[in-house]
Amino acid sequence: MEDHEAVDLAADWADISQGLRKDLGHQLFTQWIKPIQLGKIDKESGTLQLFLPTEFSANWVRDRYHDRLSLAWKIARGEVRHVKVEVHPGRRKIADFDLRGDDGFGHRAANDATLAMESIGDDGFTSSVGLDPSQTFAAFVTGSTNVLAKNAAERMSKAEKPQFSPLYLKAATGQGKTHLLHAIGHSYLQAFPRARIFYCSAERFMVEFVQALKSNEMIEFKGRLRAFDLLLVDDIQFIIGKAAAQEELLYTIDALLAEGKRLVFAADRAPQALDGVEPRLLSRLSMGLVADIQPADIELRRAILESKLTRFAPLEVPADVIDFLARTVSRNVRELVGGLNKLIAYAQLTGQEVSLQLAEEQLTDILSANRRRITIDEIQRTVCQFYRIDRSEMSSKRRARAVVRPRQVAMYLAKVLTPRSYPEIGRKFGGRDHSTVIHAVRLIEDLRERDADMDGDVRSLLRQLES
Secondary structure (H helix, E strand, O other), rough: OOOOHHHHHHHHHHHHHHHHHHHHHHHHHHHHHHEEEEEEEEEOEEEEEEEEEHHHHHHHHHHHHHHHHHHHHHHOOOOOEEEEEEEEOOOHHHHHOOOOOOOOOOOOOOOOOOOOEEOOOOOEEEEEEOOOOOOOOOOOOOOOHHHHHHHHHHHHHHOOOOOOOEEEEEEEOOOOHHHHHHHHHHHHHHHOOOOOOOEEEHHHHHHHHHHEEEOOOOHHHHHHHHOOOOEEOOOOOHHHHHHHHHHHHHHHHHHHHHHOOOEEEEEEOOHHHHOOOHHHHHHHHHOOEEEEEOOOHHHHHHHHHHHHHHHHHOOOHHHHHHHHHHHOOOOOOOHHHHHHHHHHHHHHHHHOOOHHHHHHHHHHHHHHHHHOOOEEEEEHHHHHHHOOOOOOHOOHHHHOOOHHHHHHHHHHHHHHHOOOHHHHHHHHOOOOOOHHHHHHHHHHHHHHOHHHHHHHHHHHHHHHHHH
């Protein structure tokens, strides 16, 4: 499979997986969908291969989720006409570190897709095959809110010894911390092709730990775990309250650090905010560098959307649609990209052009969940502070340019950021007629296109109001 095709498939699968997680719930998704690995698309038949690690899991998914998977892929990718679920042909070659747990039905099932499996190469060394091929540093869009974490992650993956270890990435859901974990793994393998990498969630670490404990395989578990050159643990907040697993992770960190190995952790909160974590483990987690990823600002959100558009060429997405999505979908980047993908998929399947109206019609759930209740009073207060005028000028009859222009900007922002009608906005500005508000909105729209200073003012105000 060509590299670009693999990247596109992985991106589509990420979007499909997000929807299935919401539909099925965390437990069913983790048990049956997450272990799926992508195969190739047969161009002639339009058949996409989906691989599972065991015959039991493949049969289970075929019986219960085949139709749902097939429909999701047809919507996401027009060239897929059939989906074939089967056992991974290389499953028998999985190395002995392929930790297994009970699948809840008395069968031994392979670890989920977040656990980096290792296959034995011809030279006897192992190489990671569990990293998402689409989540590289090249695909990570950088802005002011994530540049520290991105630079720290790149430094951790270089051949030179890092200045700090462990690296702790802190970010809310959907802001890119998992992407950086995968990117570190890819880059590290480029520097050290024979390196052994272990990537898992903290939750999965605990599952494997408990399984080893029950099976009297703790010596083997510890030995295998500490043989890795790079340890990547996601969602470390889920190790809260598990004393025995915490202790084992603590010993593992100490052992790997003593041997100069590299460790990266990710969580949705800072180490100090991890309630129920043993103090010594908190100390280890925060002894290197804690790199915070702040929510993407509007400029970064716009840049991320622009970076995704190359996948859909020659389909055109108007600039006002990109600006609308960037302004409105602000909770997390994953939801932002998912909204763009959904909009484009709908346009392609129905033969419609992508437009602002189509976005508002088809993304109602995403948009309503993201819209913060910004009031006209808040807009007026922010604009007056920005232009250093008295709040009373928003309702006054003064016609001086120093007062009129800020008032018009506030009217424009009220129309853009609130659901209020023109007459309602007019009433909030000293009882002005709706035609006055329409004139103000059109004037500011025109000035933004012709006047860089005005466009800069409006962008600054939008950032303040949407932050």
